[in-house]
Amino acid sequence: MTLAGDRLSVTLDGREILNAVSFETAPGEWLGIIGPNGAGKTTLLRALLGQVVSTGKLTFQARDLHTIGRRERAKLMASVPQRPLLPPAMTVADYVLLGRTPHISYLGKETYADLSATREAMVALELTDHLQRPLSSLSGGEQQRAILARAISQDAPLLLLDEPTTALDIGHQQSVLGLVDMLRRERDLTVVSSLHDLTLAAQYCDRLLLLDRGAVAASGLPTDVLQAESIARIYGAEVRLLTEDGKVAGVVPQRLVTSPAMETPTPPSVSAP
Amino acid sequence: MITTGSWSRALRPRSLGLGVLVLAAAALAGVALGPARLPIPEVMAALFDSLPGVDTHHSLTARQLDILFELRLPRVALGACVGATLAVCGAAYQGVFRNPLVDPYLLGVAAGAGLGATIAFATAAVAAVPVAAFVGASAAVVLTYAIGNRFGDRAPTSLVLAGVAVASFLTAAQTYVQQRNSGDLRVVYSWILGRLGAGWDDVRLVLPYVVVSAIVILLHRRLLDVLAVGDPEAQSLGVPVARVRLLVVMAATLGTAAAVAVSGLIGFVGIIVPHTVRLLAGPSYRSTLPLSILFGAAFMVATDLAARTLIAPAELPIGVVTAFFGAPFFLALLRRRG
Amino acid sequence: MKKLCIGLLVLLAAACTGDATTTTVVAPTVQSATTSPPPTTAVMADTPQAIVSLSPTATEMLAAIGALPQVVAVDDQSDYPTNVPVTDLSGFTPNIEAIASYDPDLVVVSNDIDGMVGALESLDIPVLLLPAAVTFDDVYAQISQLGEATGRFDEAEALTAEMREAIDELTAGVEPPVEPLTYYHELDPGLFSVTSSTFIGSIYSLFGLQNIADAADPDGFGYPQLAEEYVISTDPDFIFLADTEFAGQSAESVAARPGWGEMSAVTGGRVVELDDDVASRWGPRVVDFVQAVAEALALQPVG
Numbered sequence: 001m002t003l004a005g006d007r008l009s010v011t012l013d014g015r016e017i018l019n020a021v022s023f024e025t026a027p028g029e030w031l032g033i034i035g036p037n038g039a040g041k042t043t044l045l046r047a048l049l050g051q052v053v054s055t056g057k058l059t060f061q062a063r064d065l066h067t068i069g070r071r072e073r074a075k076l077m078a079s080v081p082q083r084p085l086l087p088p089a090m091t092v093a094d095y096v097l098l099g100r101t102p103h104i105s106y107l108g109k110e111t112y113a114d115l116s117a118t119r120e121a122m123v124a125l126e127l128t129d130h131l132q133r134p135l136s137s138l139s140g141g142e143q144q145r146a147i148l149a150r151a152i153s154q155d156a157p158l159l160l161l162d163e164p165t166t167a168l169d170i171g172h173q174q175s176v177l178g179l180v181d182m183l184r185r186e187r188d189l190t191v192v193s194s195l196h197d198l199t200l201a202a203q204y205c206d207r208l209l210l211l212d213r214g215a216v217a218a219s220g221l222p223t224d225v226l227q228a229e230s231i232a233r234i235y236g237a238e239v240r241l242l243t244e245d246g247k248v249a250g251v252v253p254q255r256l257v258t259s260p261a262m263e264t265p266t267p268p269s270v271s272a273p
Numbered sequence: 274m275i276t277t278g279s280w281s282r283a284l285r286p287r288s289l290g291l292g293v294l295v296l297a298a299a300a301l302a303g304v305a306l307g308p309a310r311l312p313i314p315e316v317m318a319a320l321f322d323s324l325p326g327v328d329t330h331h332s333l334t335a336r337q338l339d340i341l342f343e344l345r346l347p348r349v350a351l352g353a354c355v356g357a358t359l360a361v362c363g364a365a366y367q368g369v370f371r372n373p374l375v376d377p378y379l380l381g382v383a384a385g386a387g388l389g390a391t392i393a394f395a396t397a398a399v400a401a402v403p404v405a406a407f408v409g410a411s412a413a414v415v416l417t418y419a420i421g422n423r424f425g426d427r428a429p430t431s432l433v434l435a436g437v438a439v440a441s442f443l444t445a446a447q448t449y450v451q452q453r454n455s456g457d458l459r460v461v462y463s464w465i466l467g468r469l470g471a472g473w474d475d476v477r478l479v480l481p482y483v484v485v486s487a488i489v490i491l492l493h494r495r496l497l498d499v500l501a502v503g504d505p506e507a508q509s510l511g512v513p514v515a516r517v518r519l520l521v522v523m524a525a526t527l528g529t530a531a532a533v534a535v536s537g538l539i540g541f542v543g544i545i546v547p548h549t550v551r552l553l554a555g556p557s558y559r560s561t562l563p564l565s566i567l568f569g570a571a572f573m574v575a576t577d578l579a580a581r582t583l584i585a586p587a588e589l590p591i592g593v594v595t596a597f598f599g600a601p602f603f604l605a606l607l608r609r610r611g
Numbered sequence: 612m613k614k615l616c617i618g619l620l621v622l623l624a625a626a627c628t629g630d631a632t633t634t635t636v637v638a639p640t641v642q643s644a645t646t647s648p649p650p651t652t653a654v655m656a657d658t659p660q661a662i663v664s665l666s667p668t669a670t671e672m673l674a675a676i677g678a679l680p681q682v683v684a685v686d687d688q689s690d691y692p693t694n695v696p697v698t699d700l701s702g703f704t705p706n707i708e709a710i711a712s713y714d715p716d717l718v719v720v721s722n723d724i725d726g727m728v729g730a731l732e733s734l735d736i737p738v739l740l741l742p743a744a745v746t747f748d749d750v751y752a753q754i755s756q757l758g759e760a761t762g763r764f765d766e767a768e769a770l771t772a773e774m775r776e777a778i779d780e781l782t783a784g785v786e787p788p789v790e791p792l793t794y795y796h797e798l799d800p801g802l803f804s805v806t807s808s809t810f811i812g813s814i815y816s817l818f819g820l821q822n823i824a825d826a827a828d829p830d831g832f833g834y835p836q837l838a839e840e841y842v843i844s845t846d847p848d849f850i851f852l853a854d855t856e857f858a859g860q861s862a863e864s865v866a867a868r869p870g871w872g873e874m875s876a877v878t879g880g881r882v883v884e885l886d887d888d889v890a891s892r893w894g895p896r897v898v899d900f901v902q903a904v905a906e907a908l909a910l911q912p913v914g
Contacts, residue, residue: 049509074511085503089556094498101499102511107492154510309844336873340840343870399800399859455688455703460858463801463836470839472869586841587827588802 002026003048003158003190006057010043017043019214020056025207027157030184030191032205034198034225036235039211041194042082045162048192049079060158074102078154082162084147088136092146095135096122099153121153124183140168144176152183159184161193165200173197177204198239198251202226210234222248288554292567296353299571303349303578308585309340316341348470349574351479355469355532356542356573358483360565362525362532363543364550365490368497368558369518370429376543377529380436380522383540384443385413386533391447391461395454402464403478403534410530413439414522428504429518466590467537469577475535486528490562493521497558539573539592541599546572548606658762659717659737663710665702666721669741670695671894672757673719676766684713691888691896707731717760744810744893751775754895770895777898781905782817788911794820794849795842795876800858802837809833810893811853814900818908823847843870849907850876851883853890860884883907 003025010018018040025031033041047054050065050073058065060076068076078099086095099121100114122128125145130138138146151159161180165173181204184191195201201208201222208225210218212234218225226248231239242250304320305313311333318331319341333341362377370379378384389409393402417436425431451461496517500507504514529543546569547561554560573591576598580589662682664670670689673682685695686702700709702720705727710718711734718731719739728738739760741753751771758767794815796805804824805811808831812822823845827835854860862882866872876882885903889896 051505051508070508070513071511074509077509079506079509081506081509085501085506087501087556090501094557098499098502098510101507104495106496109495307840308838309840336843336846339870339873340843344840344843347869394857397857397859452701452704455701459803460799460801460854463799463803468801474869581838581840584827586838586845587835588838590836 003031003060003192004057008044008047008054008056008058010040010047010052010054012043012052017214018047018054021209021211021214021216023209023216023219025190025192027190028184028188029206030181030193030204031207031209032201032222033192033194033209033211034196034201035211035217037196038213040214041211042162044211045079045160045192045194048077048160049073071102074154074156076156077158077160078151078156079160080147080151080162080164082164082166086135086143086147089134091132091134092127092138092149093118093122093131095146096127096149096153099150099155102154102156117155118153121149124152124186125149125179141172141175144168144172145179148176148179148183152187157188157190159189159191161191163194163196165195165197173200180204198226198231199249202248202251226251285554285560288560288564289567291553292564292571296567296571296574299574299578300349300353303352303574304341304345306578306582307340307345308581309337311337311341343472344470347473347476348577350473350476351535352469352573352577353570354476354479354483355536355539356546357566357570358479358486358528358532359539359542360546360550360569360572361487361490361562362529364547364558364561364565365493365497365521365525366543367547368500369521370433371501371503372429372433373548374544375433376540377525378440378538378540378543379433380417380526381413381439381443382410382526382529382533383538384440384447385409385411385416386530387465387538388413388443388447388450390464390537391450391454394461394464395450403475407530407534409443410533411526413443414526418519418522432518463590464537465592467539467592467595469536469573469591479531479535482531483528486524486531487566489524490521490528493517493524494558494562497521497562501556537592539595541595541602542569542572545595545599545602548602659715659760661713661715662717662719662761663700663713663715664689664719665700665705665710666719666741667691667702667888668721668743668892668894669719669739669753669757671892671896672754673761675770675895676754676758676761676763678757678761678763678766681761683715707734711736719757719760746810746813747778747897749810750893750897753893774895774898778817778901781898781901785818785905785908787819791819791821792849792908792911793823793845793847794851795823795837795847796851797854797860798834799854800860802839802842803834804837806831806833806835811890814897815851815904817901818904820849820904839870843874846875848876848911849881849883850874851885851890851904851907853885853887855884856887879910881907881910 005021005023007020007022008018009016009020021044023031033044035041043052046052048058048065050070054066063076065073097110097114097118100110100117103114104110122131125148127142127145127149130142135143135146159180164176164180168176177200180191183189205222207220208222209216210225210230217234218230223246226241228239228241231237231251238254240252240254241248242252305316315331315333318329319333319338321327322329322331323342359377366375366377366379367373386406386409389405389407390402393399393405398405417432417439420439421432421435425435451458496512499510499512500514500517507514547565550561550564550568554564576594577591580591580594583589658681660681662673662678663684664673664682665686667686667689670682670685671691673679674692674695679695683696684698684700686700687697688702689695689697700706702722703724705724707727707730710731715736717737717739719741720727721742723740728740731738739756741756744750744753751774754767754771758764796811796815798804806824806828807813807816807822815822823842824835824837827837827841850865852860852865861884862877865882866877871877883903885900889899889903
């Protein structure tokens with residue numbers, strides 16, 4: 001019942017974007033994919049979604065993700081893209097209902113079961129007061145909840161999120177991740193998300209996968225993956241790790257010191273924790 | 274509590290009823306009015322008399338009856354078919370390309386039909402004009418698809434670009450043929466401006482295509498709503514986007530090609546009607562498509578009535594009348610957005 | 612532009628008049644298509660010998676005044692008489708270089724498309740612009756102009772005299788009807804027609820025929836498109852088809868049109884198929900056109 005990738009590779013336009021990436025996630029876990037820009041985080045998600053051609057093995061709940069059909073895949077995984085397209089005139093109810101699409105046959109109509117699932121998702125995300133409002137009239141936070149509601153109504157055991165915190169302020173970042181966390185506990189979802197914020201990754205993810213130029217640099221528990229030395233090497237950033245109860249609670253970037261005599265700013269010499 | 278009645282995408286019976294009413298009114302006006310000035314009560318009586326089992330007295334002469342049943346009635350019927358088709362196909366194209374300014378002529382249908390018709394006129398095969406226009410229109414879209422697939426991905430933008438290229442090329446070819454056969458210039462030009470009406474034959478010719486086209490399009494109304502979130506998200510929801518696009522475009526092209534074959538290139542209907550319908554009943558294709566059929570039919574019947582009565586006994590080409598509606602329509606649209 | 616043409620004509624006329632006596636060596640025969648070429652010694656250097664005609668009507672006129680030997684090229688639409696030197700030159704999309712390649716000393720055109728006249732004149736090629744006639748006088752005037760320009764003034768005079776005589780004979784030979792007869796002249800199947808204010812309309816007016824299209828053209832534009840209902844309900848006595856060749860129309864095809872089958876012109880056999888070219892050109896074959904109308908009137912309803 002796990003999501004597993006074995007030597008997954010993706011080549012685009014002759015360039016190798018992902019090189020023999022292997023990972024594993026237990027059911028109900030939250031896997032965070034981290035790494036600098038261009039490391040291949042989004043490509044990995046696209047490979048899971050079947051949007052790019054990949055070699056190697058990719059399985060979820062013992063199903064081979066390379067051979068299942070589009071609708072089957074949509075019933076297994078729901079995706080929240082980084083910049084979802086919100087049709088401005090569509091109502092919240094109609095938008096969330098779109099999540100039921102994989103469960104409806106090509107020429108079919110929504111059944112009562114579909115309406116039920118949608119209703120339930122909207123209750124979970126507290127959208128019941130906004131049913132008939134067009135998407136363009138919602139606030140940023142309400143739009144986030146609508147997008148999540150659509151993913152939830154899809155009733156898929158795997159939830160994929162591409163950079164869910166980009167362009168959100170600190171309060172919205174917290175509420176989105178908090179919602180995802182609550183939903184996965186309530187519904188026993190497996191979550192895979194790419195994150196650029198290492199602190200949030202440390203706080204919410206059960207497991208991390210650190211990518212560096214298309215290859216796996218480290219994988220495992222946040223405590224094991226988040227090391228100042230490897231972050232300095234891979235990200236080129238000097239950081240200090242905060243721990244609490246033996247778990248990483250924060251990744252704090254150092255302020256760089258500059259003086260007239262030096263050409264490039266250097267970090268203060270602080271011993272690693 | 275949320276009930277199923279609150280879903281907004283359903284087609285409200287009120288809008289449907291309004292559409293039927295408007296169409297009926299337009300059809301009645303189209304049959305009752307015209308340059309021949311038939312007395313309206315007699316027209317009504319004659320219409321009732323033609324219904325099986327009804328026997329009413331009327332005083333129309335044989336010639337007037339001919340005008341009514343051989344000219345006006347088929348013209349209204351053809352107008353309704355053509356208008357409904359152009360409108361619903363326009364709405365369908367707008368759905369698959371997610372662009373409100375797209376109409377059936379985008380992928381080269383108009384240019385292909387024009388070229389086919391011009392060649393038919395130039396080779397004096399006048400009877401073959403509808404077939405040539407149909408073949409030209411369909412071939413143009415096939416060409417567009419082939420080019421869009423080969424040189425681009427199957428994304429909507431690539432198809433639109435390919436369509437622009439194909440249309441430009443075919444229009445140039447048509448102009449060339451026209452110039453080489455300058456004696457036919459006027460007849461080609463008047464075909465291009467659009468004309469309704471060579472009797473029941475045209476209606477019989479076009480009916481099967483428009484019915485098939487409309488049915489296929491209507492069957493896809495739910496999927497067109499899903500396409501609104503863009504190709505990648507629709508794919509991730511399990512929709513075979515490229516296949517849906519191909520089927521809907523094929524059906525819309527079939528209907529448009531048939532309409533163009535019998536009535537020439539009547540513009541603006543495919544944009545004006547779906548837009549107006551959306552203002553009335555919301556953006557969902559579950560209401561836009563069926564309402565476009567009704568209001569498109571009514572619109573065409575009404576504009577045809579204007580075309581043959583405004584400067585009677587002379588006649589305006591119907592493409593000119595729809596263009597007259599088109600410009601103010603777009604201005605109004607601009608005002609709304611501003 | 613018009614002044615330039617008139618100036619050109621005056622120049623040409625001046626060049627020719629001084630030698631009017633010596634150019635008429637060959638006995639002129641009206642509408643002769645096979646005039647033997649004039650002996651070179653008698654030909655004056657000032658008479659154009661390399662004429663290019665881009666107007667089918669002008670071609671017919673030139674042939675009728677015996678000037679064909681002086682013509683080196685005619686446009687692709689010129690098809691009468693059959694022995695004219697047809698080329699690919701076009702009067703609608705003129706290629707100035709191609710025209711100039713024939714080294715013409717006179718170019719006759721019927722319209723000034725794309726500044727053709729100015730372009731030819733900049734190459735020092737004399738141009739004669741003979742636009743579509745509006746009245747019969749225009750027709751005769753153009754024939755005379757061509758006669759002067761080609762040094763065949765006498766032939767031109769003879770031709771116009773013959774034409775006037777023929778037309779007078781034809782119109783005199785037709786009895787005026789008790790009630791004025793109506794007609795519909797069809798330019799194309801889209802029901803484009805002509806009014807009596809046009810040249811074509813004036814031909815029918817010779818016989819006192821009334822045009823149903825007049826009511827549809829209050830602005831006097833001349834070429835209205837008629838509503839089908841109107842044509843059927845006014846039920847003209849005669850239907851003249853000028854679209855028999857390019858649009859394949861005939862008495863049968865008209866009878867097959869829905870609603871047209873019961874019209875009196877159809878049932879009375881008064882749907883007249885005209886030759887497309889005869890009905891649209893304003894050259895010497897106007898006489899044929901008048902004749903066709905006169906013959907049609909012989910079928911007029913009794914009483």
